[in-house]
Amino acid sequence: MSGALAQRGRLAARLPGGALIALLLALIAWEAIARLTAQSFFIAAPSAIVAHMTDHAGLLWRAFAVTLWAAVRGFVWGNLAGVLMALLVVLLPRAERLVATLALLVFCLPLVATGPILRVLFGPGEGPQVTLAALAVYYTTFLPVLVGLRAAPQGWFDLVRSYGRGRMVALREVRLPAALPYLVAGLQIAAPAAFLGAMVGEFTGAERGLGVLTVRALRALDLPATWSIAVIASAVSVLAFAAVGWAGRRLDLAPPQVLLASPVEARQSRWRGPGEALLALVVTLALWKGAMELFALPRFFAKRPEDVWAYMVSGPGAEAHRAKLLGAMAETLSFTAPGYVAGLAFGAGLAVVLTLAPRAASLTMPVAIALRSIPIVATAPLIVWALGRGAAGTIAVVAVMIFFPTLVACLHGLARTPRAVLDLFEVYAAERWRRMLGAQLPAMLPAFFASARMAIPAAILAVTTAEWLATGRGVGALMATVASTSDYGMLWSAIALIGLVAVIVHGLVGALERWVLSRTNAEQLAR
């Protein structure tokens, strides 16, 4: 009874009347701007979108149902894989670094490249959509569930041991219940991601679905159609995010002290010496090669590691291949790096501002939570249309993709400042900014760095998607081109290079994190 009341209270707190008014005002402004800029072809007015949706209701509905079904299956498989991987790591702690690195690598595989390869593998049908939806969700479930499985204090394990019971009982009685809130948090992020993955899967030669309609609308520069699909995809994402959150609250399983931990604050693999890096490299290459030989995939499109080596280093034309790929990669990185830094800086900066001015937060947070679940596939072309095909557009796409998760994580971190520390500053009547610098910012740092690590795959996804769908530049466009011309040597080389860059950047961010936290939050590293 009281639980239900509290829930309603929480819902009301999350959707204040102010937000509804803000939404209404935004709609009016949107309509006005769209009408004013009608010649520039990038904003469709709400009225035009509604008109398009009603005119094509049947078509959109059928496409939506197809995509949703693929997303649901991918959601189930991907989350199952994420949970099983987390269980594997908990039961086999020595495998953690290896599993975490491989998981990161696979998560960093650019959808632009994996889509066409999966299409060749599966042939026509829904295989690629379901696979990509699963690939889009397993990592964001794996990390929080792993944290959750370990979130229990030592005393609970001692309790189980004191009755002579083993690891399986500890898993059942302690770890799994402790991980449930973390699983819900992971599923919440996964729900919109699965829909996005399914749509991307449909870009590569599917017969039906919202992704197919998107490609058609983009090619025809059909503004109302593109915006309609963006609106539908966004609405589905927000609803899925909210629905999983609601289901989690209904279960009423979350002890508050466990929920305090943000899902992105995952303890990640940390490179302890080059030996482990080498091991990860060897295992990656072995898995890559082994899978292809095991399934006897044709060499024509399933390139082995040695094929990539020949293509890039030792074979004929290697120098030209290298120049082409490295040139595209350099261009992509020149867009990604500023977007990555800007997204993190704006996210953390706004979190600080909102904490200093808490009243603004109640208005902004519902919008931010809604926006963070909007799929990049839907928004990337719109942003690029708005800001142009040059650097600004791509940088903005990357920054937007990173901005919202960072904001949410940093707000979480700021809110975790210990009460006693805040009281101390209160006792000395310290100014807000002094309290921020001395107490709250250090408390925010772990969350900030966790989101900086999580932002790496997100940045890769954003930049390759934007280059592929909108700007036609950089490595994203290169992969799209070579996929359509069946130049699989270049495609696999690009995938390998992106994976390598992702792991290196991840290692650098991790090293920076350890360096900073060892000076500000030493207790965070001890765990």
Add this chain to the structure above:
Amino acid sequence: MPDARRPDIRLTGVSKSFGAPGGEIPAVAPLDLQLAGGSMTALVGPSGCGKSTLLRLIAGLERPSSGEIRIGDETPDDLRKRAALSVAFQDAALLPWRTVAGNVALGRSLARRPRDAGAVSDLINLVGLKGFEARRPAELSGGMRQRAAIARAMASAPELLLLDEPFGALDELTRDRLNAELPALWEAHGATSVLVTHSVAEAVRLADRILVLSPRPARIAADIPVDLPRPRDGVVLASEAFREICGQVSAALRDGQEPSRLAAQ
């Protein structure tokens, strides 16, 4: 005349040290010790003296670096494997997603005892939590949580009951109430019990025998029998004998403290 249900505890040359960067840190010096079956022994010492480590050694949660521990004819592991011992932990260690009744019932199910709702509710009544069966730990006060933890420890009807500063985090009033109420519980039950505490009055009030430990590595600085009648009601607590034993324990604690600095003076 050993009673299988009230095993005695024998430690022979038991020591424990922990590996640390820069060498092993000794936590428990080699100890020889015999605790009578069915008795309540209190381990008293300053914070960090290794008394909890000693308790964990007896529970089989830590392995001794040398020496042997026998409980009756068995090792601590044997006892643990047949769920014949239980521990009441310092921080209660209640599972937050289980209700009070669920946590107490866990003491039975972890010990592979059949479900018995009646026994669980009897125990809850006994520790004074009637009416709170359906509450979660987060809704309870610290004292109520410790009551629930003790009920859980009793739920498996252990032969050996280990209490690791179970009242350490409680305020003086609550602690006093529990000290007054709970002896009846384990007296009725009759398990061999070991209590770790840093409160002198609590030790004298509850125990048959007090071992005062010196700071790390733990050594036995004094072995003081408590020959006070039970139940130890207000009359006993106000008696000269009670105060005298308290004085002995306090003196032993002082003497055991930082011997090197005393010697230097």
